[in-house]
């Protein structure tokens with residue numbers, strides 16, 4: 001489905017925006033980690049295969065965390081080998097060396113640690129203070145790199161607001177970003193975990209990070225859509241020069257340790273906007289919508305994505 005097929009004028013690349021955006025698809029990890037009913041491993045594998053088939057080149061697969069903390073992803077050992085042969089990048093989350101061991105044993109080549117800008121979420125999500133968590137990640141990043149990892153990502157949660165602490169000062173985000181970069185992370189994903197940011201706050205944070213010497217090329221953005229601001233926030237980040245955007249097929253998601261986190265920015269809504277701006281993604285929107293419809297059928301409820309709803313059954 002293209003704008004041409006809908007009778008809309010063909011988009012021209014918008015000035016000041018990138019020609020291409022890489023989408024870091026998080027539906028199979030961030031999306032499914034929050035599901036109450038257990039999703040069978042084979043369904044997860046099929047979901048990941050379909051996402052790759054729709055043209056997504058980075059499909060976050062699962063997490064090697066403590067199974068009691070995130071029971072939905074307790075099948076990481078069974079799932080990863082089912083998708084390892086796909087011709088796409090398959091990052092996995094690893095909180096500590098135990099998680100890294102498990103990931104490396106299965107041949108994972110892209111790993112992500114996940115830090116917090118706030119003490120409350122660091123405690124809730126990792127049972128550590130912010131600095132204890134950073135100390136836990138340091139040997140993980142060093143060993144991942146020594147063992148030839150293609151990329152180490154550092155997630156950073158609660159970059160704008162925190163359900164326990166309220167607005168988050170940019171200085172806290174800068175501190176954790178610098179620490180993750182200094183320990184060797186190649187990419188930093190700035191998370192609006194509870195979806196409270198607005199575009200002005202996104203621009204202000206990116207400006208503060210730039211002033212602190214954090215290179216924009218190393219940044220990705222990760223928005224949740226609680227207040228319907230995720231697309232506007234993404235556009236603000238693109239205008240600032242960010243070219244990697246996290247999104248979740250069908251708008252699945254949330255975080256089990258942040259009570260007000262709702263679904264992620266839906267990948268379909270993102271693709272619709274980017275293609276409309278003349279920005280390439282490599283994603284076949286029709287196939288992606290069909291994938292989210294299929295997954296919604298497995299989960300027994302409709303996708304919250306506007307684009308999925310608008311295009312359902314039209315392909």
Ligand SMILES: CC(C)(COP(=O)([O-])OP(=O)([O-])OC[C@H]1O[C@@H](n2cnc3c(N)ncnc32)[C@H](O)[C@@H]1OP(=O)([O-])[O-])[C@@H](O)C(=O)NCCC(=O)NCCSC(=O)C[C@@](C)(O)CC(=O)[O-]
Nearest residue numbers: 064065066069095098099114125126127155157191193255
């Ligand atoms: C970090 C811990 C493990 C600390 O949890 P802890 O209880 O402090 O663990 P510990 O270090 O004290 O170890 C206790 C036991 O757990 C075992 N253990 C320890 N680690 C592992 C492991 N990796 N795999 C399997 N087992 C493990 C370890 O071996 C030990 O076993 P024992 O000796 O007692 O038999 C725990 O807090 C945890 O797993 N947290 C993960 C929480 C999580 O996954 N949250 C969701 C992801 S973050 C997110 O969604 C936000 C994001 C990224 O999307 C961005 C955004 O939106 O903001």
